[in-house]
Amino acid sequence: MNNKSYYLIPSFTMKTRLNKTALWVCITIITAIVLKILFNGIASGEMILFLNPTSTMLEYILNKHAQSTTSGFFFPDLHIMIDRSLSSENFLVMVFFVLSCTAPYHILKAWKAILLYGAILLASFVLTLAISAVRIMMALPVIRLQDSQPWLNSFWMQRVEGGVFYIIALQLVYLVFRNIFIHMKQQHDLQHPQASAVRHNLLVTYRRNSHLH
Incomplete structure (x- = not known):
């Protein structure tokens, strides 16, 4: 293989993967916006x-x-x-957005990417339900103190408690799924060593060009 062909293959591969990544990021953003609009239109x-x-x-x-x-x-x-205040629909949108933007769609064929997309949407819904139930159970001791300490059950206190809980939960979910996606990439590299070599060559070429500039 001559030098010209050597650089054309990595360049084509890189462009294809960037296009696939951009496509799925756009689909994720659109889906998140549509979900948000739909949830806002649903009555309590x-x-x-x-x-x-x-x-x-x-x-x-x-x-x-x-x-x-x-x-x-x-x-x-x-x-x-x-009621509506504990439905956690906003958390579902955030979970889906974070996981879908992290997913390695670019290494998958179209039909597998679509299946992964649907699985992430379903997992986001199930995780939202489970995490919402955990949040309510953790809030029960605070609710029982509302007679003696009414400020603990105030509107703003509930917002702060819910915000902190969901941020921590979102980070944990991201870390778990990030490891799953890393494992998927590793398995893909084992099954497609040529693609892994191309990525390595791209990285080496990029680093060399960076040093030159």
């Missing part, structure tokens, strides 16, 4: 898709019965209402 009493599974999980874990209301689900024994 119509968030059954989020509230019902979360309420069911809490009923099973806590062995408590919930009563269905027009705005959500009320737990008489716990004196808490699972």
Whole structure:
């Protein structure tokens, strides 16, 4: 292979991967915007898709019965209402956006990339439900103190507590899936050693050019 062909192959590969990455980033951004618009258009009493599974999980874990209301689900024994404020739809959008932008779509064929995209969307929904249930259970001790310490259950305190919890949860989810995606890349490199060699050559060429400039 002459030098001209040697540089054309890496250049073509790099361009193809950049185009695939840009395409999936655009699809992710559009999907996140559409989800946000759809969630904003849903009335509080119509968030059954989020509230019902979360309420069911809490009923099973806590062995408590919930009563269905027009705005959500009320737990008489716990004196808490699972309503729109605990639906965590914004967290779902953030989880999906972070995971989808991290996913290695560029190493996959089109149909596999589509399957991974759908799996990330489904995983984001399931994780949101589970994390939302965990947040509610962690908040129960604080809720029980609302009579003696009402400031603990104030609107702003709930916002701060929820924000800190979801940021930590998002970081943990990202770290777990990042390791999964790294493993996917490693497996792909083992199955496609030629592609791995091309990436290595690209990196070496880039570093040489950087030193020259």
